[in-house]
Amino acid sequence: MSALERLAAALEPLGELRRAEPLARHTTFGIGGPADLFLTVRSGEALGRALTAAADAGVPVFILGSGSNILVADAGIRGLVIDNRARAEQLDGLTVRVESGASFAAFARRMCRRGLDGLAWAVGIPGTLGGAVVYNAGAYGGCLADVLRRVRIQEPSGRAEWVDAADLRLVYRGSRFTRGELRGRAVLECELELFPGDAADLVRRAAAFDAKRLAAQPRGRSAGSTFKNPPEAPAWKLIDAVGMRGMRRGDAAISEKHANFFVNEGNAAAADVRWLIEEARRRVFDRFGIRLETEVEFVGAWT
Structure with missing residues (x-):
């Protein structure tokens, strides 16, 4: 066997x-x-x-x-x-513990409806709480590091322990996980400290973020923002400037609506999406000397 x-x-x-x-x-x-x-x-x-x-x-x-x-x-x-899909949730005043498989967007909406502030910006972010920890998810001036207190992490040995958020060294779209320092470890549970707020006001703010996101981002199948924004300029602006808005390879395309979104318009191959990503990176570097870093992670058996 x-x-x-x-x-x-x-x-x-x-x-x-x-x-x-x-x-x-x-x-x-x-x-x-x-x-x-x-x-x-x-x-x-x-x-x-x-x-x-x-x-x-x-x-x-x-x-x-x-x-x-x-x-x-x-x-x-x-x-x-x-x-x-581990999603158990425990609320104690302003402190909430939630398992890592919970939908981040759905969790943020529940907190808004309960009058707990700190996550209204997250109502449109895809992914789970575990992924949000790994990448320090953020939008519209907020990020998970603002409210994350600690996480329970399982070691390769099977032992699990709570780790303070400060020890994860969370930065823009990154952490010790993304830098490979916690390889083989997994987030089991998160503990967040939120703030008192007005539920009706938070729901209105969440709706405004929803409207802003829908106006700016394409619908359809994508992985979200493809590249991190470098200090010099937004990634979409750099990709647009090198003439790649709307470019296609097979059924993979760079969105006409937002050039930092790469979309599957039918039955796209992963290899074609990756070709577009690497071509955008090459063109931006050749023209501006800026090295774009991906938010999207390549996983699996790439040759």
């Missing part, structure tokens, strides 16, 4: 397990080849046990939140993909 088969047997009690699951079904891009094993978990306990089982079997793991902010290779992902 192979390591993958032994792992599959250990995972069966923890959630819904599928083999050769097409990841295009689970990403906001609608792109991505199959996962060898695909496990859906619905509790932090099951997530932790699955991570421990994979470590014991020596099988690589990728934790999938809502499938935003990633481009999965056409060949898919080898090993185990965990579809994290």
